[in-house]
Amino acid sequence: MRVRFRSRQGIMQLFATPASPWVRRVMICIIELGIQDKVTTIQTRWPHSWGTHTVPFTPEFGQATPVGRIPALVTDQGLSLADSMVICDYLNAEYGQYRLLPQAGERRWRILSQVAIANGILEAHISRRAELLRDPAGRSAAFLEKMKVRAQRCFVALNEDAVDFAPEPDLAQITIAAACGFSDFRYQGDQWRATSPHLAYWYENFSQRSSMVLTRPAETPQ
Known part of the structure; x- marks a missing residue:
């Protein structure tokens, strides 16, 4: 059995970095649910070789997420959750009374349908970021x-x-907002608003929420 370690009683540990949209999704959920006092954030460091090479981890981070990805959450019971969607689902169920995602019903599936599409944006952006961090001679323009x-x-x-x-x-809105924000952060030249005016109008308002302002992305410490 994998050894678990416990956070301080009543306090969860979130391994994070300010550039990650996956981390931002979790942080927005935490703020929207009003449970900031139940989570302590542990900053991780990532050299630019993260996309193609194994990077060194602290023992605590490696134990929390053998996958070696962020975010990772350790609950106050010592349970390790190493996927942003799983973390959001956990927080929604345990602390949000299913406010962000219903437990069942048509609305649940509509939200998850939209989450899946927004995840597609995030996955594409992160894959693109990893490719751009390669040596220029090894990059694939087609990819x-x-x-x-x-x-x-x-x-x-x-x-x-x-x-x-x-x-x-x-x-869904939280995930979509994280995707819009990361696009603005890394790929301003894409101009996604030009083909998505309704989404742009919605995002202009949603981005003013305190949960968005407090989680604006910044470069990852190396």
Whole structure:
């Protein structure tokens, strides 16, 4: 059995970095649920070789996430959760009374459908980032273009949905906002707003929420 370690009683540990949109999704959920006092953030460091090489981890981080990805959450009971969607699901169920994602029903599946598309944006952006961090001689221009087109296609797919977003945030809106924010952070030249005006209008308002302002991305410490 994998050895677990416990956080301080009543306090969870979140391994994080300010550039990651996956981390930002979790942090937005934490703030929207009003449970900041239940989580302590542990900053991780990532050299630019993270996309192609194994990087050294602290023992605590390696124990929390053998996968070697962020975010990773250690609950106050010592349970390690090493996937942002799983972490959000856990926080929503244990602390949010399913406010961000219903436990069952049609609305749950509609939200998860939108989450899956927004995840596609994030996955494409992170894959593109890893490729851009390679030595220029080893980069694949075709792969970079493929990831760019994939993200653009997902933005367009979410554009019409944005007209009907509920007034209160849910996990789909949070994930979509993280995707929009990361696109602005890393790929301003993509101009996703040009093909997704409804989404752009929604994001302009959503980005003013305190949960968004407090989690604006910044460069990852190396």
